[in-house]
Amino acid sequence: MTALKEFDSEIYNLIEKEKERQMNGLELIPSENFVSLAVLEANGSILTNKYSEGYSGKRYYGGCQIIDGVEDLAIDRAKKLFGAEHVNVQPLSGAPANIGAYFAILEPGDTVLGMDLSHGGHLTHGHPITYISKIFNFQRYKTDLETGLIDFDNVRKMAKEFKPKLILCGYSAYSRDLDYKQFKEIADEIDAYTMADIAHIAGLIAAGKMNNPVKEFDIVTTTTHKTLRGPRGGMIMCKEELAKKIDKSIFPGLQGGPHENLIAGKAVAFKEALQPEFKTYAEQIMKNAKTLEKEFIEAGFKLCFNGTENHLILMDVTSKGLSGKEAEKVLDAANITLNKNMIPDDPRSPMDPSGVRFGTPSLTTRGMKEKEMKKVAQWMIALLENPKDEKLIESTKKEIKELCNDFIFYK
Ligand SMILES: Cc1ncc(COP(=O)(O)O)c(C=O)c1O
Structure with missing residues (x-):
């Protein structure tokens, strides 16, 4: 992006910063993905x-x-x-x-x-x-x-x-x-x-x-x-x-x-x-979501719709004493990005609902598989169970950065 860098360094720098954000954190918003260079x-x-x-x-x-x-x-x-x-x-x-x-x-x-x-x-x-x-x-x-x-x-x-x-x-x-x-x-x-x-x-x-x-x-x-x-x-x-x-x-x-x-x-x-590799990619998205499902169920979280058959999970976090907004905030602080979301017949408001929604398309595009998903789930569970632990947030952020360095998608 040499022309952009030369003419408009403000926009260029913001794009570079956003690229860093995308590469240094765990993108779990299920409606997002990383497109190819082509x-x-x-x-x-x-x-x-x-x-x-x-x-x-x-x-x-x-x-x-x-x-x-x-x-x-x-x-x-x-x-x-x-x-x-x-x-x-x-x-x-x-x-x-x-x-x-x-x-x-x-x-x-x-x-x-x-x-x-x-x-x-x-x-x-x-x-x-x-x-x-x-x-x-x-x-x-x-x-x-x-x-x-x-x-x-x-x-x-x-x-x-x-x-x-x-x-x-x-x-x-x-x-x-x-x-x-x-x-x-x-x-x-x-x-x-x-x-x-x-x-x-x-x-x-x-x-x-x-x-x-x-x-x-x-x-x-x-x-x-x-x-x-x-x-x-x-x-x-x-x-x-x-x-x-x-x-x-x-x-x-x-x-x-x-x-x-x-x-x-x-x-x-x-x-x-249309390429055969895309089938493997889609399969891995679903395997990764299943791995997250298993970890969260074992940790006692309540998953809406009794789990997942696709790329996403909708999870009620109120049983852990958190609202969706609070859960989104603590995970965001450790560079784990997802979104707060209403759960079925949610008694709370859309701006501070009972759930969070997350999914695996972006992490799968980066090449992460079941082994990495287990780590991701363990980080999320620890943070959601200890949302005020600043030391934990900082140490998790560091560990996430190390994992992300092995899965850089945009150089
Ligand atoms: C099921 C469904 N339909 C439509 C849309 C709207 O798409 P867009 O945001 O591209 O307008 C979304 C966006 O998240 C969606 O999830």
Whole structure:
């Protein structure tokens, strides 16, 4: 980054500091990952200069003949990766992908049945604080507090009662796999559309390690920057018969010019995910999460949804006398980064909830395996059980730095 260093040392220095932070600590936020240098290069390329409103072969700007090739490649690779009939790679992120999908098939006032936020749903699934909750009527189902599974009897009951035009599944903080067939059966009974938001688990699905809704569901949305390990961005996959509606909804309905540098980054990430090594990577993400699960259960922590079948764990920390905010703070002080999170039916507030959410994609990208995960869990357990022990915080921070030095991802 020589030009940047020379022209704008303030931004250059902040980027270097952030790189140090990312490399010297343990990144456990389950929605984050470290992209490859190839993806970074595509993101930072001259494709950022080009306007290309419209779609391949039908653009509103001249000079798009090369850009068309970039977008076509991204689409072809995504189709291959997920087995999709139609793909739109233009959504700028996960939120616009979801909003674009709603407007493609719904009219204002229509009802959507989605998961309650405290049980793992995302803000864009109709949280009352969002604009879309003022446009569509969102009803919320929950998980069964005993089994940690989706209560399909209740989903069916709610579907019959509220007659939603869309049944939505796929979550931000849910740690179990999903039975998409059951959602589809219920949707067929009331003639509703089906949509899955696989933002968190897209990489695990692409690698064939989790159930794939793409064949059965009408619409599948995702981000590209979580387990899929691509640039920040979104994507929509759908059945061919919805292709025109989805494309029109994203452009001109919701967005302007697509970010072609990021679409190139998506294409590169999809190529990486098509390699056999990506399957091993996804498998290791899940093995690492299982190792954390075992350590925390043995230490007497309460894991929501009875543990994990993917890359993340949602953990209730109140039984250890801490709030989620306090847990986040003490771990942060030792350079362990995760986020406070609501647990199902949380009696506490979103700014100081009962739980923390953490996951393994970033550490797995750095090459860490079960042996390192055991250490990570032991550090976290000791800190959570002794949150006021300043000496422990300092010594853990040092030990973490030593471990991190053996797993430097960005030199
Ligand atoms: C399930 C789910 N959908 C959508 C989004 C929104 O993605 P973005 O932050 O890229 O807009 C997220 C983000 O965390 C998510 O977890």
